[in-house]
Amino acid sequence: MKTLKFLPLLLLFALASCDAIKVNSDYDKKVDFAQYKTFAFYKNGIDKVEISDLDKKRILRSVDEALTAKGFTKSETPDLLVNIFTKEREQVDVNHFNAGWGYGWGYGWNPYFWGGNTSVSRYTEGTLYIDLIDAKKKELIWQGDGEGVLTKDTNKKDEKIKEFVTKILEQYPPQKK
Template identity: 25%
Template structure:
C-alpha cells in the first residue's frame, strides 16, 4: 500500500508532504491524498463506467450534483482515464459490463466516513449490479471529511458475481478551504489532475 499527499493550487504546485495538514494554513490550496491496492494490476482493466452526476453527501438522503459545473469535474476524470488508455462506457445499461466503476462524491459538511475494512458506501445498494451489496477497502482508510471535499473511488467490477461486496482499488480525496464561483470549481478540477498525477500506476496495457 502506498500513500501520496500533495497540495494543489492555482497554478498547480506540489509544495509539501504530510498526512494531516492544518486546513487553516492552506488558504487557496486543496490537499490531495491518494491510496490504492498495491496487489492490483491496473493494466488489466480496459473499460470503465463513470456516472453523469456527483453524489452530494451530508443529509439524511443523498442528492446528486448534475449541472454544468459538475460535468466539468466529471469530464476532467474522463479525460484522465481516456488519456491512460481506458474506454468509457456511457450507456447505464452497460455499466455491469465495465471492468471498473468510478464514483465521485462531494462532501458539504464534516462527516466521519470510514475506519478501515468494510464500508457499505454512500451509494445505493446494488448500484453497480443486481448482486452487489456495497463496497469495501482492502486497506485501512480512516478520514473525517470536511466541507469542500471531493472523493474519488475506483471499484473493481470484474470479481465473482456471487460476492456481495466490491473492493475499492483506488481512492483519492481533495479538500481545503471553500471559495465561491469558478475559482473553487477550478481548484476541484485541478485536484482531479493532481490525483491522477500521483497515481502513475493507473494505466491500461
C-alpha cells in the same frame, strides 16, 4: 523593522497556502493495475452525492478528461467503475495581531496600536473522493481524495474542480515500490 518588511510576504504565503489542494490515495496492494483499460461511471453511487447537478457534471467531465488522457476509454462493459462523493465544512479563522511594547509577545502598552487588530475569515473547505471499483468483483481497488478551499465564483468553478480532479488522479495508477 526587518519584521515589518517580511510581514506582507508572510501574509501572501498564508493566503496562498489556504488555496492549496492536499491529496492522498490508498489502494489494494495485491491488484495489478495494468489490467484496467476501460471505465464507466457508477450511476447508483453518483446519484446519491449531495451537490448540485452542475457541480456533478463538472466533476464527471473532469474525471472523464483525466482518465482519457491516461489512455482509458469509456465502455458499456468497463473494467473499472468510477464513483465520487464529497464532504464540505465551514472553516473560521481568527487572527489577532498586537504590536504593543512591553514584556513578552503582544503584552504591554502602545498608544499607536491600542488593543491590537483581530480579523475573522470564513471559507468553505471541501473534500472530493474518487473511488475506482473493479467492475467484475465489485471491490474498491483505489481511492483518492483532495481537500481544499471551494469557490462560489461560478467563473472559477470549472477551473477549481478540474484542478482537484487532476491532482487526485495524478496519484493513479499507484507507483509500487
